[in-house]
Amino acid sequence: MATASQSLGKQALHKLRSSFWGVLSFSIIAFYAFLAVFAYALAPDDSPYANQMHLSIHSQPPGFTVDMIEVPNATNQESHFFSWWNGSNNENLEIPFAEVEMRDGTVFYRPYDVDDALMPFEPLQWKNVDGLDLVSFRESYTSQKTFLLGTDKYGRDLLSRMLIGARVSISIGFIAVLISLLIGIPLGAIAGYYGGKIDAAIMWIINVTWSIPTLLMVIAISIALGKGFFTVFIAVGLTMWVEVARVVRGQVIVAKEYQYVTAARALGFKNWRIIYRHILPNVLAPVIVISAANFAAAILIESGLSFLGLGAQPPIPSWGSMIKDHYQYIILDKAYLAIVPGVAIMTLVMAFMLFGNALRDALDVKSSS
Template sequence: MSHKSTSLSSIALQKFKKNFWGVLSFIVILFYAIIALFAYVLAPDDTQYANQMHISIHSQPPGFTVNLLQLPSVQTESSFWDWWNGKTSTIEEIPYSDLDFKDGNFYYRPYDVDGNLLPFIEVPLKLGDKMDLSRFRESYTSKKTFLLGTDKYGRDLLSRMMIGTRVSISIGFVTVFISLFIGIFLGAVAGYYGGKIDAAIMWLINVTWSIPTLLMVIAISIALGKGFLTVFIAVGLTMWVEVARVVRGQIIVAKEYQYVTAAKALGFNNFRIITKHILPNIMAPVIVISAANFAASILIESGLSFLGLGAQPPMPSWGSMIKDHYQYIILDKAYLAIVPGIAIMTLVMAFMLLGNALRDALDVKTS
């Protein structure tokens, strides 16, 4: 005889599955997370930071195709961690429009975006008369299509977008972890014990909340220098205050409930009452706040990168990509700024919708 599970977790999961926008947002977040994890495996340009520049083909539209001359350069050994860190480029790619063979030497005509016929340049390889032009094409040339076009430095925009996903996803996870760790601890202590402890923690919360994130980033940048780690610390240290206030308010109300009085009567210690009895019953608003903090941290990081205080070049970041190309919005190449903007918008919206769906699923007052 089959028995249908009626546990709170299974009920919450069933309610979540019925929420179309919640499931869709979860799929979108999972999609971005997979791209972030396997960015260098999926990206067309798998070199570190996808930083191969081709100035002669800068700012080309999506679907742009060009012939590339691939000349051997530095020889390096491959590593297992190349899938995570990216490969060191071992070839030099040169866009060309035509090839020629004369007097035992190969020549290429550099690509020109305006269609001008530039003079031929000798290929710096001594291959002799044994290799004809057709074999040279097979060995040292390729045709490459840039699905999202190229940026103003001639780099593959799609690859930069994929690797830039790591910055947004990772800073979201780190800041949410910091906010939960600090916020839940201080909020629980303040709300449960009250008195002078509550007053001291609330003073710390108010002081921290009064410091603008940008000001804190500037201060930390002076101490640690601009970079990825600075953004992690600065954003994380400003996100916990809202969690602490929510947890404090919820515990002030929850500690008066009968199940807490019963737990005290049974002789349970305060740590067990807070962690085992109160916190599991107040996590719904905390989860919503965490989802909002995840979305807010992505926006803050993008804004800081736009101002030059976030991830530093050549590390790709959606905010810095908008910074590099925002002037193109008034030209016919607005997609260079719109593409990363759409990525930021969809990821932030997905987290907000996911938070709302989890709030509804975990709300014990609804059936």
């Protein structure tokens, strides 16, 4: 039995590797997962939630470059090991400027968006720049910064926000699918194996839950538990378990009549052991496929909730909230502010759907190799 199972596993893996769309979709998913895990290490703005604002350079196009004065933060703390995961709290204050000069040992600068004729230079009162000439000051306290995807309406780096947003979407999908499996698999297995009144009671709960529109239920749970990042995990997960439970129930009803289950009963094994050691391992293939589809659905639901203001709350970046903040820019010749997160959502969701289809074909033992 172990050899046959291993052979079937190798055959499924071979089918998956030979599928162009399966390999492509898996590569896209792995790429987004890599970005999500190492988001702060890759992001140009590694402050928490990439929330460093520069209102003077808001809504700038991709590739925008500007000179920055970096003001040392007096409350800076040493970087710690987990900065690559949580972000760095010791970011210097950055001031975009158009021109800078030094008069009598005092630094004067002109902000980026201020006309010289309208506003005179303003001094920066720093004790640590005394004795520096203009060249030394530029070398020590100024830099040139490029925003590869431009800036949003608050002047934040759009690329950094997109990277942190990938972590939100991936984590939402993962936790929501995990919750749906933890609830759906046990309930579906119990209903399918025992049948009778237990099956009727569980099916009644499933049908009632199924009859409620998904988005409406998520909104209700979000309102009841309060808006927040972790509330979305629970809300989305609690709406997806019914699909898992129905699939598992149907598979268990068929599987419990197989001879190996009858043999296990004859040997005196307890019901819970028969379910979890003999039946479930043989019916998980469709559950894996539906989990891939649920992963994509969770990302879409989270994006919709964030667009409605019920998902991840500011300043946490979410692709859905980024579309909400910038969808009006579509008619203002800056459509990329909404298109970039929209394309990211579309690409990731499509990758999960294609990967689910590839898994379905690979796990189908009746298909030709």
